[in-house]
């Protein structure tokens with residue numbers, strides 16, 4: 001388990017059954033005040049000249065990044081990651097093995113363990129779930145290396161019922177990790193993903209894929225009555241050179257008979273979190289990103305900073321939130337993955 005004196009926030013066992021009042025109707029495309037009841041933002045879907053669906057964020061807080069700005073950031077800009085030395089990383093952020101044995105026997109309450117980046121192991125109401133599983137040391141054709149190893153390996157994981165995928169960026173959907181999970185669990189695993197990702201998951205060996213649009217809901221099984229709800233996030237998608245926005249991005253709200261869990265995925269701040277809180281909150285527990293937010297002119301539409309993460313915690317009415325998608329340094333910036341040119345320094 002990666003830790004910087006995070007104490008119990010890394011591994012939490014929380015109790016407090018509380019059910020939310022829910023309404024599943026009246027989806028409106030970004031109309032009215034976020035405080036208004038029964039107003040829920042919908043994703044905008046457009047068709048390009050090739051007849052392919054492109055997804056778009058509906059909020060004014062979103063803006064597309066120009067290719068020039070993107071290139072400047074990647075090629076000429078200063079290194080915003082401020083990665084500490086290996087010595088400082090080892091001193092301040094020792095990698096502590098996560099105790100996955102605690103997840104073997106489901107118990108009352110909610111258990112959460114941060115594996116690293118956006119990967120979280122969660123257990124409540126008899127279900128064990130993993131979010132955005134990434135166990136690889138290198139991603140994006142081997143050009144991006146992680147600075148802290150995950151707190152456990154796939155072989156250490158307990159029985160898992162479901163995987164939540166938030167979007168297709170390589171630091172959230174890793175082909176090698178998907179393969180490893182399929183080798184270990186086969187078709188016993190249910191994969192929950194946003195629209196457009198089913199074929200990729202099928203191609204990579206996932207046969208049990210539930211693909212959902214924002215605000216769609218599905219019960220896990222008649223026996224285990226936890227509801228899996230796909231909820232909006234303000235982000236984007238890209239995996240190859242010309243596939244921007246062709247698959248959807250999302251967060252997940254899981255509502256069980258006794259407890260609930262919210263996974264924000266990758267997101268910038270927008271009005272939708274109040275809607276999620278109103279529709280599904282309060283949540284017993286949540287995993288909310290707090291890193292990779294600088295430079296703000298580039299990152300603010302797609303990644304929240306720490307203050308905005310706290311706003312999300314309050315908006316969705318979470319009782320216990322875990323900060324994810326970060327590796328801290330001595331300053332207020334963070335990035336878990338970096339390009340090869342940086343890690344060779």
Ligand SMILES: [Zn+2]
Nearest residue numbers: 167169235266
């Ligand atoms: Zn992303």
